[in-house]
Amino acid sequence: MRKPGRPAGASANPARILAAARDCFTESGYEGATIRRIAARAGCDPALVHYFFKTKSDLFTAALALPAQPPVLVADALAGGVSGVGERLVFALLSRLDDPSARGSLLGLVRSAITHEDAARMLREYLTTEALAPLAAALGVDNPALRASLAASQLMGLVVARYFVGLEPLASTDLATVAPMVGACVQHCLTAPLSGESE
């Protein structure tokens, strides 16, 4: 039974598209893996990819089974304004990753990026296009792109220290205590004067 609106001549199913997307993202990076190329690999029409997975960003998070969509986290955090955006980002990320059953795929992506250049490129292009660019555009401060990439590095460090290395007391401090502290640091990095400062 065809769903209403489903493109005619559609033969591939979502699972086949997801597998093709995983291969293409890994081989060609986030930028190089176009919907057209993924569709060709899955043996279907590009319209069918758009039909099942609205945007390339949605397809990426579905293909990698990520527990959180960085572009959505950024958009949600920015919806409350630039003030406090750091804490909202940290809280959203940690509340998802503190659930052991949910964090496997995201930790796997970080592990891949550290051990394989292909995966590093894929993660770099995805974060830059879909999360850091909109974050930087909203800041309204000096060096927005550098600040956004620095904030992302802080979140990566948080993931590495809390979930991989298990650095204490950071690793076992509860979310309610650690999120405001880390959030204040991320906020500082995003919006405070940073050059030549010494407290």
Place this chain on the structure above:
Amino acid sequence: MRKPGRPAGASANPARILAAARDCFTESGYEGATIRRIAARAGCDPALVHYFFKTKSDLFTAALALPAQPPVLVADALAGGVSGVGERLVFALLSRLDDPSARGSLLGLVRSAITHEDAARMLREYLTTEALAPLAAALGVDNPALRASLAASQLMGLVVARYFVGLEPLASTDLATVAPMVGACVQHCLTAPLSGESE
């Protein structure tokens, strides 16, 4: 020909001690790998280990061929006082790691810690005992241990984003520009009021 002061009955050479140390640190962690155990593995007297490698921390950095000794970085940065310690730490770390020929072993340690629990434990125990404890003890603020581990997470994130993932513009911004910015963030994390703050 015996060096003056070299313990009698010494049979092992430094290379053999270093190999034994690498094995012991990986198997037993930084805490469990005692000088006595390393000496037994190398087939020599513990005094000989102390003779060649003054402290366990020195032996660790020599065994892993690290380009920087975190305890020395921390001690040097603290020698100038708590004010500005963040920037001095970041500058010292990045100035070593921006040299491609020097950073291989440290990046290898980070990569191991992310892929193998044994290496994660070794790195965690080493950093906690030799770098974070003295840093926390010097701060004179609330939550010193949590702040020190959070600052370490920021430095880990910097290493991951700049050297593994290649996140731009953070990855290619020159040291003179990036060190004060990252340093200000680390300093904030170490000494500023952090709870409930929103800038």
